[in-house]
Amino acid sequence: MAGGIAGGGTGSRITPVHVGEFQEEGGFVLTSVDSIINWARKNSIWPLPLGLSCCAIEFMATAASRFDMARFGAEVARFSPRQADLMLVAGTLTYKMGEACRRLYDQMAEPRWVIAMGACAASGGMFRSYPVMQGIDHIVPVDFYIPGCPPRPEMVINALIQLQGKIEKESPVRQILRRPAPVAAAGAGAGAE
Amino acid sequence: MTETTTPVAVRRLLDAFPGEGKAAEFRGQWRVDLPRERVLDALRLLRDDPDLAFDFLNDVTCTDHPDEEPRFRVVWTLTSLSRGDRIRLAARCPEEDPVVPSAVPLWAGANWLEREAYDMFGVRFAGHPDLRRILMPGDFPSFPLRKEFPMEGERSDREWARWVIERARRPEEAAGPASAPAPAPGERAP
16 A cells, blocks of 8 residues: 555654655654654554453453444454464452463563553452462562443553553663573573674 | 151151251241261162252251260251152261261262362361362361351451462462372271
8 A cells, every 4th residue: 555654653763754656565654763663563463361250241342342442452362372462461360360470571572561451450459368469560560550330441552652652752772782692501502603 | 847847858858867856947948956876877868769859958067066066067958859849968077087988979060069068167078089178278177167266367458469469470389289188997888
């Protein structure tokens, strides 16, 4: 589609700039790597729905046609952590389930984000009792907290839009360059260069 | 309680275990208290007698009475699906020796019910094939529905978080102890 890339990254430091014109197969766009990566990331946030109680029902409403998370590129709920970008913890997290929650988070590839949906995921909610974790931020880092019991789908979409804004401000190139070099396995590849 | 209104099942139980049973009525619901040694025989009688035919085990649960002796009361709720009748059977057991017979030989469905009662109250069921915790994690140290257990639990969130992250890293060790402590030699039903 001609000119499809223009308009990404409204909040980024360097906005994409059109140079020339898209032809049938040719044409080009000048932009920064950060902008183009962030643009791709923020418009394809695939959620891993960790539906633990009634909030999961509200998440289903968010994903269904009336509220339609597909408008933000986030309709592809993935039930494998390897394919997901966003862990959406929707509901009451017990300590026993916390183990699974943490393991799923550990299995997600970077970049990864977490939204705590509803009062229970954010703070334990009304359950100040022996099996319930008082907020998932005790075991995983949380990007956005959504209050409500359960929250309206609009609030989930609002969190999603805010998450898009946060992704826009990230610097993926710098993060990649700062990443420590992988440690070679002992004996493998030694002296290859 | 007048003898004329006592249901047949209650009378049969009291006759079968003379001097040992105690019947109680509350709003038309009947409960029979028996010594724990008699419970399995009583359950079998209620299930197999064609006139009684209590063929469905609704629930096995427990109540905690810390000020009474013996402390725990285990309750079996039965329904006769053919007659539409219900009855409750109860047996006490002390805190030092919280053991009652398992109903798994009579109803396979008692398996998870008894595991839950064990998990929440620490009452053990002699003869149960696999008495493990069912709701709480395998290495949980307490019995949360006992009256002295604090509502908000005994561990802080920081301790729990450490526990969760540790187990998430090493799933093979997460299962916890495979089974409840083995019952004493004489405890297991033949």
